[in-house]
Amino acid sequence: MERVAFLFAGQGAQVPGMAADVKDLPKVKKLFDLAESIRPGTVEKMLCGTQEELNRTLLTQPTMFLADLAYAYAKEEEIGTPDCACGFSVGEVPALCFAGVLSEEDAFRTICKRAELMEAYTQRVAGCMIAVIGLAPDAVEALCDGENTHPANYNGSKQTVVACKAEAEADFTAKVKAAGGRAMKLRVSGMFHCPELSPEAAAFEEFLRSLKMNAPRLDVYANLTAKPYEGDFARTLALQMCSPVRFTATVAAMKQRGVEEFVEVGPGKVLTGLVARG
Numbered sequence: 001m002e003r004v005a006f007l008f009a010g011q012g013a014q015v016p017g018m019a020a021d022v023k024d025l026p027k028v029k030k031l032f033d034l035a036e037s038i039r040p041g042t043v044e045k046m047l048c049g050t051q052e053e054l055n056r057t058l059l060t061q062p063t064m065f066l067a068d069l070a071y072a073y074a075k076e077e078e079i080g081t082p083d084c085a086c087g088f089s090v091g092e093v094p095a096l097c098f099a100g101v102l103s104e105e106d107a108f109r110t111i112c113k114r115a116e117l118m119e120a121y122t123q124r125v126a127g128c129m130i131a132v133i134g135l136a137p138d139a140v141e142a143l144c145d146g147e148n149t150h151p152a153n154y155n156g157s158k159q160t161v162v163a164c165k166a167e168a169e170a171d172f173t174a175k176v177k178a179a180g181g182r183a184m185k186l187r188v189s190g191m192f193h194c195p196e197l198s199p200e201a202a203a204f205e206e207f208l209r210s211l212k213m214n215a216p217r218l219d220v221y222a223n224l225t226a227k228p229y230e231g232d233f234a235r236t237l238a239l240q241m242c243s244p245v246r247f248t249a250t251v252a253a254m255k256q257r258g259v260e261e262f263v264e265v266g267p268g269k270v271l272t273g274l275v276a277r278g
Contacts (some may be wrong), residue, residue: 002260003083006075006098007275008068008091009266010245011061012129012186014054018267019067020047022074031073035066035108042066057122057189061090061115064266065108068094072265084228084259086221086250088271089153089193090114092240099216101233106211113207117200118192118241126166127191130173133159135181137248143175152193153245155274163191197242205238226250251275 022028032043039062045053046063053059068091076082087095093114097107129152132140140160141151148168153161164172169185176183211234219228223240226249251262251274264272 003258004079004261004263005254005259006072006082006085006095007262007264007266007271008072008085008087008095008098009064009264009268009271010088010091011057011064011188011192013266013268013270014051014060014064014067014187015267016049016051016054017047018063019070022070023047025070025074025077027073027077028070031069031104032066034104035062038105038108039112051187055187055189056119058115058119060188061111061118062108064090065094065097065111068266069097069104069107071267072098075263075265079263082218082263084219084221084254084257086223086247086254088247089223089240089245091266092220092223092237095220096216096229096233096237099218099220101213101216101220101229102211110208110211114204114241117204118190118197121197121200122190125191125196127196128164128166128169129153129161129186129188129191130164130169130176131155131159131161131184131186132176133182133184135160135176135179139179139181143172143179148172150191150194151244152191154248156248156277158277159274161186163194163196165191193240193242193244195242201238201241204241205234208234208238221250221254223247223250226253247271247274248278 085095148165150163152163173183213233223245226246
């Protein structure tokens with residue numbers, strides 16, 4: 001029997017009305033009721049908010065958490081429990097919740113804390129995320145200066161996302177074009193997965209250490225290491241905020257462990273598209 005991995009979607013995949021098609025499942029309804037008791041109005045915004053509203057980090061992250069976990073519950077009912085999982089950026093929190101590392105309540109409070117910290121960060125540091133298409137990762141790394149631009153998401157052999165300060169956007173986009181690549185600005189409100197987020201990552205780690213973390217019921221591959229979570233879970237999850245997402249290496253590691261089917265849980269098919277393109 002082929003091994004299956006669930007891929008929990010990340011920030012940028014959010015769309016109005018996501019998870020509306022699974023909201024009436026008992027387990028999903030219970031999750032949404034819990035979220036409303038902690039942060040009223042979140043579910044309504046997820047189901048009825050505008051794209052502009054959902055693109056704001058403070059709302060993107062909690063709604064993506066709920067949508068990802070809702071789709072994971074629905075898919076588990078349909079095909080059974082996967083052999084392993086990974087979450088892309090913000091998707092790592094619902095992946096850990098699905099695996100039983102965090103309770104639903106603690107996980108939702110965690111994503112809200114993460115969103116608050118990263119929203120405040122976007123007010124401190126103006127920036128954006130730019131997907132560079134058509135260039136190899138090492139070529140993209142060569143275009144980054146390590147100060148205004150940083151490789152942030154390793155998505156595939158020909159797609160790397162760069163965290164870019166606002167003042168460097170035009171110059172970096174021109175460099176990409178000159179190198180023969182294509183630059184596409186993503187639907188997020190800041191530059192993430194880069195060293196500028198280190199103060200927020202430290203505050204996040206302090207928060208995480210107040211929570212109970214359990215052994216996972218299935219392997220969850222960490223963005224930080226491209227390996228299953230082990231050791232200090234709180235530090236691994238905190239450092240993810242200010243470190244690159246190693247999605248390509250994660251998919252390769254899963255395949256080495258025998259995974260043949262990748263199932264995206266969340267709105268859209270961005271991650272399975274990346275897996276297919278390699």
